[in-house]
Amino acid sequence: MYKIYKQVKINQCSTIIFFIILCLFNTSCQWMNRKEEKREFGQQQKIVGGHYKKGKAVFNFDKSAVGILPDGWSSAKTGKGGLGKWIILKDDSAPSKPNVLAQMSKKNLGYHFSIVIIDETQFADVEIEVNFKAVDGQEDQGGGLVWRYANADNYYICRANPIENNFRVYKVVDGDRRQLQSVKLTIPSNQWHNMKIENRGNHIQCWLNDILYLNVNDDTFSKGKIGLWTKADAVTYFDDIEVKPEMQ
Numbered sequence: 001m002y003k004i005y006k007q008v009k010i011n012q013c014s015t016i017i018f019f020i021i022l023c024l025f026n027t028s029c030q031w032m033n034r035k036e037e038k039r040e041f042g043q044q045q046k047i048v049g050g051h052y053k054k055g056k057a058v059f060n061f062d063k064s065a066v067g068i069l070p071d072g073w074s075s076a077k078t079g080k081g082g083l084g085k086w087i088i089l090k091d092d093s094a095p096s097k098p099n100v101l102a103q104m105s106k107k108n109l110g111y112h113f114s115i116v117i118i119d120e121t122q123f124a125d126v127e128i129e130v131n132f133k134a135v136d137g138q139e140d141q142g143g144g145l146v147w148r149y150a151n152a153d154n155y156y157i158c159r160a161n162p163i164e165n166n167f168r169v170y171k172v173v174d175g176d177r178r179q180l181q182s183v184k185l186t187i188p189s190n191q192w193h194n195m196k197i198e199n200r201g202n203h204i205q206c207w208l209n210d211i212l213y214l215n216v217n218d219d220t221f222s223k224g225k226i227g228l229w230t231k232a233d234a235v236t237y238f239d240d241i242e243v244k245p246e247m248q
Contacts, residue, residue: 050241053242055244056242056243057242057243057244058240058241058242058243059101059118059241059242059243060096060239060241061088061099061100061101061239062096062097062098062099064088064099064101065088066088066089066099067088067089068087068088069088069116070088070101072118072119072120073086073101073116073117073118073119074116074117074119075114075115075116075117076115076116077108077112077114077115077152078113078115078152078172079110079112079113080108080110080111080112081107081108081109081110081112082105082107082108084104084105084108084114084115084230085103085105086102086103086104086116086228087102087104088100088101088102089101089237091237091239093192094237095131095192095239095240096240100133100239101116101228101237101238102135102235102236102237102238103116103143103228103230103234103235104235105233105235106137106138106233106235107233108232108233109139109232109233110232112231112232113157113172113177113231114229114230114231114234115146115149115155115227115229116227116228117146117149117225117226118225118226118227119225121225121226121243122223122224122225123147123148123223123224123225123226123243123245124148124222125199125200125246126199126226126244126245126246127196127197127198127243127245127246128145128147128196128197128241128242129194129195129196129240129241130144130145130196130228130239130242131193131194131195131238131239132144132160132195132236132238133190133192133193133236133237134160134162134187134234134236135189135190135235135236135237136233136235137163137232137233137236138233139232139233139234140161140163140230140231140233140234141161141162141163141234141235142160142161142162142163142187142234142236143160143230143231143234143238144157144158144159144195144228144229145157145158145159145195145197145226145227145228146225146226146227146228147199147224147226148222148223148224148225150221150224153173153174153175154172154173154174154221155171155172155221155224156169156171156218156221157170157172157177158170158195158197158214159229159231160185160187160193160195161231162187162188162189165184165185165186165187166182166183166184166185166187167182167183167185167187167206167208167213168180168182168183168214169181169197169204169206169214169216171218171220171221173220180204180216180218181214181215181216182214183214185213187208192239193209194208194210195207200246202217202218202219203215204216204217226243228241
């Protein structure tokens with residue numbers, strides 16, 4: 001009887017030890033995966049205010065202070081007028097609650113582009129995705145993504161405009177915006193939409209709500225920073241920016 005009891009205790013101890021080893025192994029694997037994601041994202045890239053997820057840098061702004069521009073971001077503008085007003089807001093409709101990054105100024109009109117840039121970024125080939133909602137604007141509405149940004153007068157844009165009902169990709173060269181491709185679409189205001197761009201070499205592709213609409217080639221810019229963009233008096237909310245470098 002004692003031998004049976006002893007054997008049961010040994011089996012129980014062996015089971016406990018096995019589960020402890022398994023837990024340690026899983027924890028180690030998760031830690032290694034996070035390190036690998038950081039390595040894949042690029043050792044030179046910082047993600048102030050973001051986090052890594054499956055090889056991507058993700059910015060959902062949910063831990064950022066409300067009412068100010070997040071650390072690691074800078075406001076800029078192309079054209080006339082002053083800087084936009086980019087701040088963190090709470091929005092109960094946000095795809096990932098509670099916070100969004102919003103452009104709130106309605107003071108600038110005409111040829112004015114409000115830009116916000118992630119400072120410590122520098123990408124050549126890249127995939128970027130964002131959720132956005134056009135909230136207000138009499139002259140203009142909507143907005144979109146900026147990439148291969150050299151300065152406030154030189155970069156690529158993909159943007160959606162609910163007033164004009166179109167989806168377009170542009171380049172801005174020496175402050176002059178030049179259209180590369182456009183498609184007519186119904187884009188309702190005050191609804192969340194998803195936009196994605198992929199730029200590999202000189203090949204640019206742009207999706208809206210998971211549908212590929214724009215497909216162009218352009219050699220003007222080879223690398224640069226990434227960010228967000230609105231025009232004139234457009235008030236627009238952005239959430240869940242995902243950035244993934246395209247590996248060669």
